[in-house]
Amino acid sequence: MNLAIDCQGLVKRFGIYTAVQGVTFQIPPGKIMGFVGPNGAGKTTIIRMLCGVLVPTEGQATVLGFDVLTQTEEIKQRIGYMSQKFNLYEDLTVGENLDFYAGVYRLQGKIARAEKTRIIELIGLQDRVSQLVSSLSGGWKQRVALGCALLHNPQLLILDEPTAGVDPVTRRVFWDLIHQLAKEGMTVLVSTHYMDEADTCDYLGFVFHGQLIAFGSPEDMKKREAKDNLDDLFIYYVEHEASDDPRNLAIIKGGRG
Secondary structure, eight states, X not given: XXXXXXXXXXXXXXXXXXXXXXXXXXXXXXXXXXXXOOTTSSHHHHXXXXXXXXXXXXEEEXXXXXXXXXXXXXXXXXEEEEOSSOOSOTTSBHHHHHHHHHHHTTOOHHHHHHXXXXXXXXXTOTTTTTSBGGGSXXXXXXXXXXXXXXXXXXXXXXXXXXXXXXXHHHHHHHHHHHHHHHHTTOXXXXXOSOHHXXXXXXXXXXXXXXXXXXXXXXXXXXXXXXXXXXXXXXXXXXXXXXXXXXXXXXXXXXXXX
16 A cells, blocks of 8 residues: 555654653555644654654655655655644745745746746745745735645645634635645645634544554544544543643643643
């Protein structure tokens, strides 16, 4: 079976601190996987290892068939990555940012112009092309950042909390687009702290203290533990995983970032 992501026992240590502990999961092509977990749980570290930005301490993984230890450049060429912070140039217009990223992805001439036109239409940027990024709202900046990540038509789109702090309309636009891309065959890996977003994913992973404590489709996970919603399910898994550690009460109350 071909897999978009095959992650086996990934571990990442920073000195004596273990940020990720033995994470294992598999994702077929054209599916959406969501990561949910508290701030500092290890979601971003897992994502960066899969992008080829961080080297795993232990374990192995392939992304689109390429090894994260030895074939990082091949991975980077085939993925689109949108981080928690805007990777945009504030003193350039929307169109100029798209042109810049086209160059980064080595798109030239007619191909670059065609892809730029496609993204402008896909994201709905027609009325914003000449506007300076610095003058855009947070929601529109996120849309432009997503467009930049999609310019080279990647096989895998990786989004690290793409809708954090944006308005409900932008959240809806983002997720409508994510589902459209998946239907067209693109694989999407996304971290979120919104359970309504997580509930629409094909696969879901709960990350806690660097471990993947639960994995599966949202419906199967809820049925397995007889829970009506993902909020209750998340709290159940966290309490079950570390009920002897009183610090987790604060983590649960503090949110799932």
